[in-house]
Amino acid sequence: MPNKLQTLRSKAYRQQNGYCYYCNMPMWDKSPVPLALQYRVPISRINPLKCTAEHLDARKDGGKDSGENIVAACHFCNSQRHKSKIAIEPERYKSKVQTRMRKKGWTTKLIPSYKWRRIEFRQQKGY
């Protein structure tokens, strides 16, 4: 049986059509293989795009395991946000990530840019 947090993560993953809350890159939930095949990149590059449950209000700040507080974020974005002692507020973090993405940094390096541009196009259309 999946625990509550896993259930919330899977729900958020589906609601976001499998895209990271912060960087909008496609994530994988159960296995990295389909994503690696789809974008023709080695699994080692896809690993950071693993779907994780992200607490908008960080757990250490009293954030709860609830539907309103959980979004799906890739492992890369999630771990970077919580590297600092005080987690940056979600909206500020999101704009910071988007700035890095526009400069072709952050997770854009994981999937080659010609494949990435297609994703960017989809983003502009709002999926």
Ligand SMILES: [Zn+2]
């Ligand atoms: Zn991300």
